[in-house]
Structures are given as structure tokens and as C-alpha cells.
Amino acid sequence: MGISRPALGLYLTATYPSVRHFIEVLNGVRGLVDFLEIGIPTGNPKYDGPIIRMTHRSAELKGLEAVKVINDYSKYSKAPVLMGYAADYIDSLNEVASVARSVNAVSVLFPDLLFDYPELIDKYVRVMEDSGLRPSFFISSKTPYKLVKRLSEYNPLFIYLGLYAATGIKLPIYVEQNVTTIRGIVGDTFLVVGFAVNSPDMVKSLIKAGADGVVVGTAFIQRMSNLESALSLLKWLRGGLP
Amino acid sequence: MAEGWSTMTNVPTHWYNIAVDLPKPLPPPIDPYEGESRIALLNRIMPSELLHQEFTALRYVPIPEEVRDIYARLGRPTPLRRARGLERLIGNGVKIYYKFEGALPGGSHKLNTAVPQVYYAFKDGAKEVATETGAGQWGLAVSIASALIGVKATIFMTKSSFMSKRQRVLFMRTYGATVYPSPSEVTKYGIEALKANPNHPGSLGLAISEAIDYTLQGEGRRYIPGSVLEFVLMHQTVIGQEAIEQIPEEPDLIVGCVGGGSNFAGLTYPFIGARLRGEGFERTRFLAVESKAAPKLTQGRYEYDFPDSGGLLPMIRMLTLGHNYVPPPSHAAGLRYHGAAPSLSLLVREGIVEARAYTQEEALEAGVLFARSEGIVPAPESSHAIRAVIDEARKMPKGSVILFNLSGHGLLDPDAYERVS
Incomplete structure (x- = not known):
């Protein structure tokens, strides 16, 4: 239950823009990505940028119902990671974990866990492990070193470093320097990076800086109305992997 | 050391980022x-x-060499001084040091x-x-x-x-x-x-x-912003880094006034960071002093809010009175701000930094005491810190050590002191 190194990941919001189109995309990306991150549509995706927020608003189904459509899609070979907001499931982490298991997911990532519910980290890890899943954690470049170190000791599936302040919005940040700094703290833990990834050169430099996996989301979603164009993007980005 | 205008310390080579x-x-x-x-x-x-x-x-x-050169030309490191006159006035054997940022050409940090x-x-x-x-x-x-x-x-x-x-x-x-x-x-x-x-x-x-x-x-x-954003606070950490080098004994209490938080953070963050890393200052208390005209630390809500009234900047999570809050006019205009920097807000929420609010009158009265005992008219903002220093010193045992940030002088603020004096 791990991800190969180096890896290209894809973020999609479940059932955006429709169940049918979402399933078509899942079919289409087979063989082009090494792991999938499936967003659970929420009414408050506060740490996401404008494009991903739009996908949450526009998804055909909402909440865990949207994720369950993956269950109907048994041919898909890559076990996904679910991504939801802990704020929606603070009293029902077990339910999320149960749905994750039912759709053959390997982990549930909560990007707001550390910022909004740091006191629940241990509970989250317990729920994941009790459900046969692995924990995974989202951090920013300013996450305290001690906490990053502690997270790596939970043996997570991965630690996901958000490269920018929000998904899809580039800022003049030395992201490679931040990746290298975090790599120095997490040791051998699988380090995923993402936000505003849009070129093979960027993929290459992030892997070189110490990332194990790079996730694309916004750039793909912006092309999703033309699946061929979106799939070409993935092929192009894969060119950045060593 | 610290008896007069200390010049032994070098200009720091780095700024300190407390977030990590x-x-x-x-x-x-x-x-x-x-x-x-x-x-x-x-x-x-x-x-x-x-x-x-x-x-x-x-x-x-790293601080660029060009910036370090200008820091040095303008008078960094600033002096750390012993407030012997104020100590005598209080008269209970508490030792008071202050970092004098008013020595810079702009008269403030x-x-x-x-x-x-x-x-x-x-x-x-x-x-x-x-x-x-x-x-x-x-x-x-x-x-x-x-x-x-x-x-x-x-x-x-x-x-x-x-x-x-x-x-x-x-x-x-x-x-x-x-x-x-x-x-x-x-x-x-x-x-x-x-x-x-x-x-x-x-x-x-x-x-x-x-x-x-x-x-x-x-x-x-x-x-370019004057406070609140984290890089602003980070630049100010030259104050505290110098102070750690200059002060001859471990402070029991470090005090600074707070508008958005930059001068307070500048002095205290290198000390707080050392404590958080387990490298000293375990017994040191940190006290942030605000104006009752804008009491976000003591009465604000911890939530996402805009740093500006127009809502042009991204929202940041901080202790805030609301971005539409208009503080009443005050001589300590630098403290008339609705929010506190995210890192300072978090430290207050975590109980690592204490907070207190004073009225303008309480602060200016302390400023006059300081002027008459130390020869320096403090900025009205800094007088809020001085009020807290005096109140705390009176309660502390002999030999206790206080350090505060005299973030600016008040040579351009005589109107503020007119009524109190």
C-alpha cells in the first residue's frame, strides 16, 4: 500500500462536472498517473483556490455520495486517496474512513486538519489505522519543524506540501528551496508536492529538489472540457519525471 | 555591557522566522x-x-549585504540601555533594560x-x-x-x-x-x-x-506594508537578536506594545523561539500591551478577517475586532489597528504571550515618568509598554529583570503629553 517513486498524481473533485464526465476522466487517465486524489465535494473548500472551489460548487453530487460513484467503477486499477475537509466530518471520521474502505481508497487526506484541528491528529491516525487505511498529512511551507517531524513518525502514506498559499495560484516563492527544507525534516517519508503545477520543467525541478510525487489539479481541470487536451497535459507533465 | 550606548554587537546576518x-x-x-x-x-x-x-x-x-550596510549606516545595532532612573523611581530593586529603537534616524523601529x-x-x-x-x-x-x-x-x-x-x-x-x-x-x-x-x-x-x-x-x-504580515515581523527580529547578545542577564519579563505586532515580535520572537526550541528563557514571561482604543488581543475574536478595511488583501486568521472597526482617535495612532499578526495571535491564544490593554491616559502618564527619569520622551505607543513595565515592576521581587522595547521616541509628539504633564 504505497506509491512508486517518482510519481505523478492527479487531483479531481468527485462528480465534477457530472458523474458521467468524471467517470470518463477516470477511465482516460489510466496509465498516465501514478496516484489519484479524489476530492469530496464540500460547501466550504476554504484552503483551495478559485478553480478547485468552483469544482466543489459544481459537482453533480455532494459529500460522500459523490465519492461512492467510484465504487461503481471497479475496473479502475489505482487505489485513490480521498481528500476532504475535516470540518465536515469532525464527528464522523469513522464514517469517512468506512466509505474510503468501501471504494478501495488507501487514505483520507484532510487539508484543514493541522490548521484547524491539530488536537485531533492522534484520533485521525487511530481512525485511519483501525479502518485499515494509512494516514496522510497536508502541510504548508510554514508548518513547524517539530510537527513535521512528528507527522513523519506516524508512518504516513505521504506528507503533502502545498507549494503556494492556495491551489492554482502561483506566487514568486522559491518552492524548490522549501521542498528541500521539508525533505530534510521528513527523512524517507514519501513527500508529495502540489498547487499550481503546470509544466514538465516544474515537475522536474520539484523532484530534483526532493519531492517524491507531484500532483496536478487546477491545470488539468481547466482543460477537462476537452478530455484529449487534458490527457495531453498529463503526458506532457510525465516528461518531467526522471 | 548595557550601561550606555552598547556598540559591541554586530548587525545580524539573518532574520528569524518564528513560524517554523x-x-x-x-x-x-x-x-x-x-x-x-x-x-x-x-x-x-x-x-x-x-x-x-x-x-x-x-x-x-539571510539579510542581503546591501541591507546590512544600510542598517549599519543608520545605526544598527541600536543601544540596549539600563533604565536606572526609572528603577530608582520604582525603588524595589527590579532591574529594567530597554532596547532603544528610537535611536534610528526615523525615531522608531x-x-x-x-x-x-x-x-x-x-x-x-x-x-x-x-x-x-x-x-x-x-x-x-x-x-x-x-x-x-x-x-x-x-x-x-x-x-x-x-x-x-x-x-x-x-x-x-x-x-x-x-x-x-x-x-x-x-x-x-x-x-x-x-x-x-x-x-x-x-x-x-x-x-x-x-x-x-x-x-x-x-x-x-x-x-509595502508596515505591520501584520509575517515578513514584516521577521525583518524586525534584528532587534531581539541584538538584545540577546547585549543583555547581560536573562529577563524575567519582556514587554512591548502592539499595533499590528511588529515591534513586539521584533524584540520577543528570538527569545520566544529559543524557548520553543528548548534553548533557554524558560522562566521569561512575554507581555504584549495594546491600546484600549483597539483591544484586539484582549477582546478580539480569533478568525479569518481582512487586514485592510477595503478587503483587498487576502484574509488572515488573527485576533481581530473586525476590519470595519474604526478605533477612536488616539495619540498612539500606531496602535489604532483592528487586528494582530497571525503568529502573535496564535502565541496569545496558546498562552505563551500575555496581553493587556491600557487607556491613553494611563500610558501617557507612564511616558512622562519615563521622560523625567530617563531623559527620553517615549513615543505614545511605547508609553503603553512603559505603563506595563512600571505596573509589573512594582509587583516583582528585588533582582528581577525586565526588558522592554522603546520602539520610538516622542520628540514629535509633545501635543500628546501636553495634558498629562
Whole structure:
């Protein structure tokens, strides 16, 4: 239950823009990505940028119902990671974990866990492990070193470093320097990076800086109305992997 | 050491980023759900290096040699002095040290971040910087830094201060800056505020919105902020790094006043960081002192809010009174701000930093005591810290050690002290 190194990941919001189109995309990306991150549509995706927020608003189904459509899609070979907001499931982490298991997911990532519910980290890890899943954690470049170190000791599936302040919005940040700094703290833990990834050169430099996996989301979603164009993007980005 | 004008310490080589040592992660800035992305807007208004610094994962960020040179030319390291006169006045054997940022040419700590911010704007090719100012210390610092580095400065000064601190306006103009009272008639935010209330006293939040709007109106302009953002606090950590080198004994209490949090953070963060890393200062208390005119630390809500009244900047999670809060006019205009920097807000929430609010009268009375016992008229803002120092010293046992930040002098604020003296 791990991800190969180096890896290209894809973020999609479940059932955006429709169940049918979402399933078509899942079919289409087979063989082009090494792991999938499936967003659970929420009414408050506060740490996401404008494009991903739009996908949450526009998804055909909402909440865990949207994720369950993956269950109907048994041919898909890559076990996904679910991504939801802990704020929606603070009293029902077990339910999320149960749905994750039912759709053959390997982990549930909560990007707001550390910022909004740091006191629940241990509970989250317990729920994941009790459900046969692995924990995974989202951090920013300013996450305290001690906490990053502690997270790596939970043996997570991965630690996901958000490269920018929000998904899809580039800022003049030395992201490679931040990746290298975090790599120095997490040791051998699988380090995923993402936000505003849009070129093979960027993929290459992030892997070189110490990332194990790079996730694309916004750039793909912006092309999703033309699946061929979106799939070409993935092929192009894969060119950045060593 | 610390008996007089200490010159033994070198200018620090790095700024300290406390985020990586905090007990909890700093929540990231976010966009509101309505309107354009404020995060994307940062690309158009701020010097690029500052944005990197806002999101850096480094604990220590190198200070460019050009900036260190200017720091040295302007008088860094600033002196750490022993307040023997104030100690005698209190008379219980408590030792009081202060870091005198008023020794810098602008008369306050603000040059510590004005210099790198203007420097980075210049490196980006900017011809002009725009900013807000309350009492005028920040505006004056930006005017000085801009004159030294060679860019134009445009300052939006809260109207209540623009009217009462005329000499600071004249100083800014001496350095070549253009100064507008805020609300002004040169931006839509100023015009709207004047329309709603022709006697609007202004607020820092409104002045920020005006400076950003002005930046967006022209080519070659960059907006630079005086407080609240984390890189501003980081630049100020030269104060505390020097103080750690200069002070001969471990403080029991460190005190600073808080507008947005930069001078308080500048002095205390290197000490707090050392404690959080288990490298000393275990017994040291940290006390942040605010004005009762803007009591966000003691009465604010911890939530996402805009740092500016117009809602042009991304929302940050902080202790806030609400971005539409208009503090009553006060001589300590630098403290008239609705929110506190995210890292300081978090430290207060975690109980690592204590907070207290004083009225203007309580603060200015302490400022007069300090002036008469130490020979330095403190800035009205700094007098809030002095009030807390006096109150705390009276309760502490003999031999206790207090360190505070005399963040600025009050030579341009005699009107503030007129009634108390």
C-alpha cells in the first residue's frame, strides 16, 4: 500500500462536472498517473483556490455520495486517496474512513486538519489505522519543524506540501528551496508536492529538489472540457519525471 | 555591557522566522468566496522577494549585504540601555533594560523593515512605493529608505494623525515623499469613506486599502506594508537578536506594545523561539500591551478577517475586532489597528504571550515618568509598554529583570503629553 517513486498524481473533485464526465476522466487517465486524489465535494473548500472551489460548487453530487460513484467503477486499477475537509466530518471520521474502505481508497487526506484541528491528529491516525487505511498529512511551507517531524513518525502514506498559499495560484516563492527544507525534516517519508503545477520543467525541478510525487489539479481541470487536451497535459507533465 | 550606548554587537546576518518553531501551524491566508482572488493580487502589488519570505520554510533568512550596510549606516545595532532612573523611581530593586529603537534616524523601529522592503521593490524594478501610516513613524521610515535607495514614496496617513502630527508630515516631505491624508480623494476607497462621513478620522485599515488601490492605478509601483504580515515581523527580529547578545542577564519579563505586532515580535520572537526550541528563557514571561482604543488581543475574536478595511488583501486568521472597526482617535495612532499578526495571535491564544490593554491616559502618564527619569520622551505607543513595565515592576521581587522595547521616541509628539504633564 504505497506509491512508486517518482510519481505523478492527479487531483479531481468527485462528480465534477457530472458523474458521467468524471467517470470518463477516470477511465482516460489510466496509465498516465501514478496516484489519484479524489476530492469530496464540500460547501466550504476554504484552503483551495478559485478553480478547485468552483469544482466543489459544481459537482453533480455532494459529500460522500459523490465519492461512492467510484465504487461503481471497479475496473479502475489505482487505489485513490480521498481528500476532504475535516470540518465536515469532525464527528464522523469513522464514517469517512468506512466509505474510503468501501471504494478501495488507501487514505483520507484532510487539508484543514493541522490548521484547524491539530488536537485531533492522534484520533485521525487511530481512525485511519483501525479502518485499515494509512494516514496522510497536508502541510504548508510554514508548518513547524517539530510537527513535521512528528507527522513523519506516524508512518504516513505521504506528507503533502502545498507549494503556494492556495491551489492554482502561483506566487514568486522559491518552492524548490522549501521542498528541500521539508525533505530534510521528513527523512524517507514519501513527500508529495502540489498547487499550481503546470509544466514538465516544474515537475522536474520539484523532484530534483526532493519531492517524491507531484500532483496536478487546477491545470488539468481547466482543460477537462476537452478530455484529449487534458490527457495531453498529463503526458506532457510525465516528461518531467526522471 | 548595557550601561550606555552598547556598540559591541554586530548587525545580524539573518532574520528569524518564528513560524517554523511555533507550537501549532500558522493557518495560511485565504481568499473570500466573493470577488477576485486577493492571493493572486499579491503578485501585482508586492515585491516578489517579500512574497517568498512570507511563505519561506527557512528558520533563518539571510539579510542581503546591501541591507546590512544600510542598517549599519543608520545605526544598527541600536543601544540596549539600563533604565536606572526609572528603577530608582520604582525603588524595589527590579532591574529594567530597554532596547532603544528610537535611536534610528526615523525615531522608531520601522526602518528595520522599510529598508529591506524598499530594497526588494527597487530590485523588482519599481520606481515608486506606496504605503499607509498611522502616527507617521512607518511613513517616515519608508520616506527615509526610499530616499536612500532611490525610489519615490507615496504615503497615505490616517487623517487624525495627518492633522495632529504635522511635523512628521513635513519630515516625510523633506525626504521627498508625497503624503496624503486618508481618507483621501485620490482613491475610490478614500472617496467612498469621505462620502459616508466627511469627518472620517481615518484608520490604518482604510489607509492600507488606499495605498493598494493607488499601487494598482499606476505602472512601476509596489505596495509595502508596515505591520501584520509575517515578513514584516521577521525583518524586525534584528532587534531581539541584538538584545540577546547585549543583555547581560536573562529577563524575567519582556514587554512591548502592539499595533499590528511588529515591534513586539521584533524584540520577543528570538527569545520566544529559543524557548520553543528548548534553548533557554524558560522562566521569561512575554507581555504584549495594546491600546484600549483597539483591544484586539484582549477582546478580539480569533478568525479569518481582512487586514485592510477595503478587503483587498487576502484574509488572515488573527485576533481581530473586525476590519470595519474604526478605533477612536488616539495619540498612539500606531496602535489604532483592528487586528494582530497571525503568529502573535496564535502565541496569545496558546498562552505563551500575555496581553493587556491600557487607556491613553494611563500610558501617557507612564511616558512622562519615563521622560523625567530617563531623559527620553517615549513615543505614545511605547508609553503603553512603559505603563506595563512600571505596573509589573512594582509587583516583582528585588533582582528581577525586565526588558522592554522603546520602539520610538516622542520628540514629535509633545501635543500628546501636553495634558498629562
